[in-house]
Amino acid sequence: MTLDLSLLPDGGVGWLDASGRYADIVLSTRIRLARNVEGYAFTARARDGERLRVLAQVREAVGSVGSLRESVMYRLDELPPTSRALLHERHLVSKELAGLDEQHPLRTGAAVFLADGLGVMVNEEDHLRLQALRSGFALQEAFAAIDKLDRDLGARLPYSFHGEFGFLTACPTNVGTGLRGSVLIHLPGLVLTKEIGKVLASLQQMGLTYRGLYGEGSEVVGNFFQISNQTTLGRSEEELLDQLLRVVGHVVEREAEARRVLLRDAGYIIEDKLWRAYGTLRYARSLTFDEAMNYLSGVRLAVGLKLISSLSVYTLNKLLIFSQAAHLAFAEGRALTESETNLARARYVRKALEGEAGSVG
Amino acid sequence: MADFRATGRWGCARCYTNFEPGIRELLRRVQGGHRHVGRPYQPQMSEELERASVLGELKDRLRRAIESEQFELAADLRDRIRVME
Numbered sequence: 001m002t003l004d005l006s007l008l009p010d011g012g013v014g015w016l017d018a019s020g021r022y023a024d025i026v027l028s029t030r031i032r033l034a035r036n037v038e039g040y041a042f043t044a045r046a047r048d049g050e051r052l053r054v055l056a057q058v059r060e061a062v063g064s065v066g067s068l069r070e071s072v073m074y075r076l077d078e079l080p081p082t083s084r085a086l087l088h089e090r091h092l093v094s095k096e097l098a099g100l101d102e103q104h105p106l107r108t109g110a111a112v113f114l115a116d117g118l119g120v121m122v123n124e125e126d127h128l129r130l131q132a133l134r135s136g137f138a139l140q141e142a143f144a145a146i147d148k149l150d151r152d153l154g155a156r157l158p159y160s161f162h163g164e165f166g167f168l169t170a171c172p173t174n175v176g177t178g179l180r181g182s183v184l185i186h187l188p189g190l191v192l193t194k195e196i197g198k199v200l201a202s203l204q205q206m207g208l209t210y211r212g213l214y215g216e217g218s219e220v221v222g223n224f225f226q227i228s229n230q231t232t233l234g235r236s237e238e239e240l241l242d243q244l245l246r247v248v249g250h251v252v253e254r255e256a257e258a259r260r261v262l263l264r265d266a267g268y269i270i271e272d273k274l275w276r277a278y279g280t281l282r283y284a285r286s287l288t289f290d291e292a293m294n295y296l297s298g299v300r301l302a303v304g305l306k307l308i309s310s311l312s313v314y315t316l317n318k319l320l321i322f323s324q325a326a327h328l329a330f331a332e333g334r335a336l337t338e339s340e341t342n343l344a345r346a347r348y349v350r351k352a353l354e355g356e357a358g359s360v361g
Numbered sequence: 362m363a364d365f366r367a368t369g370r371w372g373c374a375r376c377y378t379n380f381e382p383g384i385r386e387l388l389r390r391v392q393g394g395h396r397h398v399g400r401p402y403q404p405q406m407s408e409e410l411e412r413a414s415v416l417g418e419l420k421d422r423l424r425r426a427i428e429s430e431q432f433e434l435a436a437d438l439r440d441r442i443r444v445m446e
Contacts, residue, residue, distance in 0.1 A: 166397025234394030
């Protein structure tokens, strides 16, 4: 089975379109809910047959849920590694579901249903991981969508629920609401002004946490941070999201302020640094992933500061995702060695920037 | 419980009731509390389950009606069962 992405109306990357609020600072908002189906062992403990029955039960329920009626299902357990990695790079499935995590080999019955901005991962750490993805800073919109989906599915599938502990999950860090809201945010201003340490420390005091571009266990590269709630129990969904909304709103303001300070106090140094980043991306013949992320971070900041006016945030968002290894291999139609990947990445980035180079400068 | 210590993951939903006191303490440490105050959930009966349970009840009443020789009621119940089946 090969991956046919044309089945997804927006390739599953509508969240990259930079249409949301504060799109130059906040890339995307994601909310996920962890749920389990009553009557089965949790995924890691379940036998293959049980996981397949969970999938069959979910599939039947999905068929009668309005927001998923047009959804596309991909069986991860029937896809080759590059296709699974590609779905992961698009943030449509987790590393664990894609079987790319050394600790969690690919599971029989691992699948994902994808519709416009919505996804249901089946047989992840929990039987169900529902997720809503939106462009920019859009917690309320994402929650409205995921809450409706959750109620619709919960009326058709018996969820594991405990009167005192709430929605039951395999890991005690998800029990209760099962809700994790995360905002993918670009903070080069705070990094360059060295304010970032204080900001990150204050997040932890507020019950929030941060991770890299790909969530749990991923490194921070290119000044991209995912800020999310740390606890899921003892507060309602609205309270958890309100807290995240307030704190991230504050971080956005601090980032905007740091950018103003940079321009005011170090205008030409910053301008030079960012144009050098652009120059490297525009002309380099080989780029590693980390290099590309760091230079893209610079160019993204230059666009935010209006130093470069002809590049769109949408193009930069796409570059971030489409210049990753599995995307490059998919585009070339074959597996690539590391050095071939770096060459293909530089070629892809050059071409994308050439296409928009009209009035740069 | 040994499995949980090794993996940090519970095996199934029943673990939460089997190890309730220990879990309460664990959640207090990990989550700062143990009481869910978010959205409540009432597992809804699927149509099929609901139909099966109504049907079961009607058959029960039919048996009692026959035993107590309430034939008119029994005929009525039999009709209702036939429609449902």
